[in-house]
Amino acid sequence: GPEDMPAEIWEKVKNHPCYSEEAHHHYARMHVAVAPACNIQCNYCNRKYDCANESRPGVVSERLTPEQASKKVLAVASTIPQMTVLGIAGPGDPLANPGKTFETFRLISEVAPDIKLCLSTNGLALPDWVDEIAKYKVDHVTITINMIDPEVGQHIYPWIFWENKRLQGYEAAKILTERQLLGLEMLTERGILAKINSVMIPGINDKHLVEVNKAVKSRGAFLHNIMPLISAPEHGTVFGLNGQRGPTAQELKALQDECEGDMNMMRHCRQCRADAVGLLGEDRSAEFTTDKIMAME
Ligand code: CLF
Ligand code: SF4
Structure with a gap:
């Protein structure tokens, strides 16, 4: 609430449903x-x-062009007046698609300047785009950080594509963690609120996430969202096919409690689709498919 933070930060979080438990x-x-x-x-x-x-x-979202996206934002904003935040969170990495991502932000800031812009990234390309993020007044950026130790990271990330090369194993994870933490520091310097998402993977990074929590807190992260691995074999992920389990609800809560003393923990995440619409936990995306939006005009 407003008593826990400076006024300028409260201004940024008070109507963001992910950054404020109350706002959601x-x-x-x-x-x-x-x-x-x-x-x-x-x-x-x-x-x-x-x-x-x-x-x-395991969810397929409807892919849009920046023009379709901006039409959709207008249609949703006129139907759902409580719609305050537009996020780009996939279906891949927004900063691996910088042309489409920033063109979308540009169009939306023209047609709907009151809507807050939000972005979620794996962080590899983040340092290259922080100035552009600041230019479009994106006040909220999420970085998914699952490790700060490449020994751990090599079991989570088989490869990265970096400076026109595919890198693997320890080397790949080392570059990824360096870029994520640098990107976080650059966001903090510019007063952009950073949320950290971490996927809790039992036996791989579950113990290590306490270290991650300390590292991101010391670099100015505002909120830490530890999410459970979802690894049903039918999703076809490497972890799912290898029989890697997700955490139990009790294991997740115990880790969140352990980190709670160090920084604000998000506990109301609903792991939304990349085309989610509505209050968290409510999915109105089916009301706003491209054919329906075109029919509204
Ligand atoms: Fe979207 Fe993410 Fe912005 Fe929120 S979701 S880009 S910060 S506007 Fe929110 Fe959904 Fe959890 Fe994300 S509940 S998955 S944390
Ligand atoms: Fe890329 Fe990882 Fe997101 Fe998949 S989960 S789209 S590999 S960042």
Whole structure:
């Protein structure tokens, strides 16, 4: 609440449903799935579907062009007055699709300047785009950080695509963690609120996430959202096919409680689709498919 933070930060979080537990009862967000490509591989991802860094794996979202996305935002904003935040969270990595992502932000800031812009990324390309993010007044950025130790990271990320090369194993994870933490520091310097998402993977990074929590807090992260791995074999992810289990609800809560003393923990995440529309936990995306939006005109 406003008593826990400086006034300028409260201004940014008070009507963002993910950054404020209270706000999520009253304010809605929407996502537009304009970013199909990705620059890394996570073992919990199946590329045919949405980016599992911010959304439930195994869901196919409707892909839009920036123009379709901006039409959709106008249609939703006129139907759902509590819609305060537009996020780009997939289906791949928004910053691996910078042309589409920033063109979407540009169009929306022209037609709907009151809507807050939000972005979720794996962080590999983040340092290259922080100035552009600031230019479009994107006040909220989520980075998915699952490790700060490449020994751990090599079991989560089989490869990254970096400076025109595919890198693997320890080397790939080392570059990824360096870029994520640098990107976080650059956001903090510019006063952009950073939320960290971490996927809890039992036996791989569950113990290590306490270290991640400390590292991101010391670099100014505002909120930490530890999410359970979802690894049903039918999603076709590497972890799912290898029989890697997700955490139990008790294991997740115990880890969140352990980190709670160090920084604000998000506990109301609903692992939304890359084309989610509505209050968190409510899915109105089916009301706003492209054919329906075109029919509204
Ligand atoms: Fe979307 Fe993410 Fe912005 Fe929210 S979702 S880009 S910060 S506007 Fe929110 Fe959904 Fe959890 Fe994401 S409940 S998956 S944390
Ligand atoms: Fe999949 Fe997202 Fe990871 Fe890319 S960043 S591999 S889209 S989960």
